[in-house]
Amino acid sequence: MIEEKEIYILAKKFFEEEYGNERTRIHSACVIDLAVKAAPFFDLDEEVFIIAGWIHDMGRKIDADTHPEKSIAFLDKFLEANPEYKAKRELISDCILHHGRRKLPTTKYGKIMQLCDAASLKHQTYKDYLKKVGKINKKGKN
Numbered sequence: 804m805i806e807e808k809e810i811y812i813l814a815k816k817f818f819e820e821e822y823g824n825e826r827t828r829i830h831s832a833c834v835i836d837l838a839v840k841a842a843p844f845f846d847l848d849e850e851v852f853i854i855a856g857w858i859h860d861m862g863r864k865i866d867a868d869t870h871p872e873k874s875i876a877f878l879d880k881f882l883e884a885n886p887e888y889k890a891k892r893e894l895i896s897d898c899i900l901h902h903g904r905r906k907l908p909t910t911k912y913g914k915i916m917q918l919c920d921a922a923s924l925k926h927q928t929y930k931d932y933l934k935k936v937g938k939i940n941k942k943g944k945n
């Protein structure tokens with residue numbers, strides 16, 4: 804189970820301490836679930852998606868419009884505390900900076916992250932959450 808991996812627990816703990824927003828928690832877990840499932844089909848490192856997944860929307864704490872750029876500051880804080888993951892910074896940054904709809908990811912990681920970020924809105928766990936909090940939008944968007 805991905806949720807039991809050390810890096811998942813570490814990055815999720817960082818998310819909870821720095822942000823902890825409930826909807827973003829559910830959304831991020833769904834993005835990670837999808838990206839980690841896709842990773843072996845492209846021979847990609849799931850740890851990149853786990854770290855990027857937990858951190859990519861944290862910048863919303865500061866500003867919604869520029870949140871991808873703001874999330875990079877959280878990534879750097881995480882990497883300072885966990886330097887063993889610094890070698891993955893460039894790939895994680897592509898995932899974080901370019902996850903939005905009109906962005907152009909430069910790596911396979913960024914491309915998959917962008918697709919999974921969009922697809923996560925139709926993840927059953929996310930739909931169940933929206934139903935629970937009564938925020939269902941007829942277009943299926945959040």
Ligand SMILES: [Fe+2]
Pocket residue numbers: 830834859860902920
């Ligand atoms: Fe997202």
